[in-house]
Amino acid sequence: MQIPYGFLTGGLFIAVLVAAFASLMIGPAAVGLGALWGVMTGGDVETAALIMREIRLPRTLLALMIGATLGLSGAAMQGFLRNPLAEPGVIGVSGAAALGAVLAIYTGLAATFALALPFLAIAGALGAVLILHLLAGSRSTLTLILAGVAISSLTGALIALALNLSPNPFAAYEIVFWMLGSLSDRSLTHVQLAAPFMVLGWALLAASANGLDALSLGEETAASLGVDLKRMRAFIVTGTALSVGAAVAVSGVIGFVGLVTPHLLRPVVGHKPGRLLLVSALGGALLLLLADILVRLITPGTELKLGVVTALIGAPFFLYLVLHLRLGGR
Amino acid sequence: MSLEVQSLSVTLSGRPIVREASLSVAGGECVGLVGPNGAGKTSLLRAIVGAAPKVGGAISVGGVSLVDLKPKERARRIAYLPQDHHLEWALGARDVVALGRTPYLGAFGARTAQCDSVIDASMKSVHVDALDGQPFSTLSGGEKARVLLARALAVCAPVLLADEPVAALDPYHQLQVMEILKSRAQAGDAVLVVLHDLNLAARFLDRVILMSDGRIIDDGPPHDVLTKDAMENVYKVTPLSGDADGETWLIPWRRLKSD
Numbered sequence: 001m002q003i004p005y006g007f008l009t010g011g012l013f014i015a016v017l018v019a020a021f022a023s024l025m026i027g028p029a030a031v032g033l034g035a036l037w038g039v040m041t042g043g044d045v046e047t048a049a050l051i052m053r054e055i056r057l058p059r060t061l062l063a064l065m066i067g068a069t070l071g072l073s074g075a076a077m078q079g080f081l082r083n084p085l086a087e088p089g090v091i092g093v094s095g096a097a098a099l100g101a102v103l104a105i106y107t108g109l110a111a112t113f114a115l116a117l118p119f120l121a122i123a124g125a126l127g128a129v130l131i132l133h134l135l136a137g138s139r140s141t142l143t144l145i146l147a148g149v150a151i152s153s154l155t156g157a158l159i160a161l162a163l164n165l166s167p168n169p170f171a172a173y174e175i176v177f178w179m180l181g182s183l184s185d186r187s188l189t190h191v192q193l194a195a196p197f198m199v200l201g202w203a204l205l206a207a208s209a210n211g212l213d214a215l216s217l218g219e220e221t222a223a224s225l226g227v228d229l230k231r232m233r234a235f236i237v238t239g240t241a242l243s244v245g246a247a248v249a250v251s252g253v254i255g256f257v258g259l260v261t262p263h264l265l266r267p268v269v270g271h272k273p274g275r276l277l278l279v280s281a282l283g284g285a286l287l288l289l290l291a292d293i294l295v296r297l298i299t300p301g302t303e304l305k306l307g308v309v310t311a312l313i314g315a316p317f318f319l320y321l322v323l324h325l326r327l328g329g330r
Numbered sequence: 331m332s333l334e335v336q337s338l339s340v341t342l343s344g345r346p347i348v349r350e351a352s353l354s355v356a357g358g359e360c361v362g363l364v365g366p367n368g369a370g371k372t373s374l375l376r377a378i379v380g381a382a383p384k385v386g387g388a389i390s391v392g393g394v395s396l397v398d399l400k401p402k403e404r405a406r407r408i409a410y411l412p413q414d415h416h417l418e419w420a421l422g423a424r425d426v427v428a429l430g431r432t433p434y435l436g437a438f439g440a441r442t443a444q445c446d447s448v449i450d451a452s453m454k455s456v457h458v459d460a461l462d463g464q465p466f467s468t469l470s471g472g473e474k475a476r477v478l479l480a481r482a483l484a485v486c487a488p489v490l491l492a493d494e495p496v497a498a499l500d501p502y503h504q505l506q507v508m509e510i511l512k513s514r515a516q517a518g519d520a521v522l523v524v525l526h527d528l529n530l531a532a533r534f535l536d537r538v539i540l541m542s543d544g545r546i547i548d549d550g551p552p553h554d555v556l557t558k559d560a561m562e563n564v565y566k567v568t569p570l571s572g573d574a575d576g577e578t579w580l581i582p583w584r585r586l587k588s589d
Contacts, residue, residue, distance in 0.1 A: 217426075
């Protein structure tokens with residue numbers, strides 16, 4: 001079942017490019033290649049090119065970046081916690097980012113200053129890192145998970161409180177819809193805002209590849225092989241918070257991509273946690289691009305939220321995968 | 331290169347586990363660390379490789395203090411083979427051995443051709459080269475033990491610490507692993523091995539360090555250390571011993587009645 005690494009990454013890369021191209025081409029308005037070219041070369045801005053630049057391009061870029069973030073951080077988190085059921089949200093950063101965003105909507109800040117929402121969401125994710133550091137510092141991995149669960153529950157409760165106390169039904173409606181996760185009506189400003197945090201997060205996660213491999217032998221042996229476990233943990237927690245926090249900030253909470261992607265691709269890289277990182281990032285980008293195209297195709301009028309679709313497809317698929325792997329031999 | 335440990339202490343949850351242990355293993359020596367359960371042998375090894383916190387004491391390899399070394403540099407000097415055979419993911423045998431090269435990789439670095447030849451040689455030296463792509467989880471206990479030994483050898487460190495490498499192995503593979511460790515020492519490495527099998531210790535080791543209750547209480551050639559008195563005082567058993575083919579054999583025979 002193992003596929004040569006170069007072949008696999010090359011194949012996935014091409015698939016991502018094709019999906020990204022399809023994502024640029026598919027939508028309610030007929031926008032051709034000319035418009036795409038017009039945007040790329042900075043030429044004249046007609047309606048078609050405007051659609052491309054203001055709607056399709058940001059949407060495609062965000063699907064790519066967020067998918068890659070979820071796949072990469074999911075793979076890193078599963079490798080680090082040595083648990084195939086871990087996902088990026090397990091340490092509480094997505095919950096904290098969502099709380100920041102909800103507060104921006106609740107207080108009306110988001111209405112007066114559009115970027116208040118992503119800013120507060122990223123601040124929430126960074127706040128979670130700070131709390132994780134204080135609670136779990138250099139203690140065991142179990143303490144980290146417990147602290148993450150505590151943060152998730154608390155942020156969930158606070159979001160519920162905000163909904164409970166929301167000044168009018170519209171605010172509650174807006175909060176709920178935002179939480180479902182979507183990529184529609186985003187602009188290149190969102191891309192620019194999220195990109196630096198994501199790239200920094202990706203670098204921190206990618207730097208942990210060798211350490212994750214060594215961790216297959218357990219913490220003790222990894223330490224004897226020169227892996228600085230404390231540093232690796234700080235890298236993975238911070239890298240996840242930065243990239244996933246930025247993803248939640250611009251898209252809301254999109255589930256299952258971070259859980260399913262590494263799970264799906266693990267056998268084809270020979271179960272090596274380090275190699276899974278890049279492959280899972282590409283796979284996550286591909287899955288989210290396809291899901292976002294699907295959203296536009298199946299319900300063009302009242303668009304389904306992306307997070308709803310990933311969960312709807314992801315959950316049964318995940319169940320199938322687990323049953324297949326557990327019951328079907330290996 | 332030699333391993334030098336001076337007055338090393340380990341405390342776990344406020345309980346002293348290793349007390350002021352000092353020992354040295356020269357290059358070319360195959361030394362055993364023996365003693366009853368709870369004597370502090372594993373904690374001592376773990377503290378030496380930096381996998382357990384030590385309180386006080388100094389460790390040096392080839393005259394260089396480990397405190398002055400970065401984790402990767404330290405890892406290149408001391409290879410460590412822990413007792414448990416647990417592996418997280420379903421890696422292939424060769425991939426497990428390749429993990430021994432971790433201290434030589436850059437942050438994003440890939441393996442080099444030289445790495446591959448070291449991995450080949452390590453697998454060959456413990457006769458697991460045929461297993462190559464076999465999933466580790468499908469291997470027998472003896473194969474797992476040898477694959478993990480190959481992993482430790484692939485570090486190419488001048489010092490090798492092995493924690494009960496023959497536990498759970500059948501007699502054939504016990505003898506084989508001891509011969510491999512002995513040959514590493516003969517090739518110039520400093521080998522320190524924790525053993526419960528005192529017969530193997532008596533036969534294969536150049537020197538034995540006896541631990542009891544966190545302290546090193548004796549250090550010398552096997553026949554000087556593993557005496558009837560020591561067996562009775564430390565292990566609370568009476569031994570049988572004799573000579574065969576010019577070598578000494580030793581069997582713990584009867585438990586002393588508890589006083």
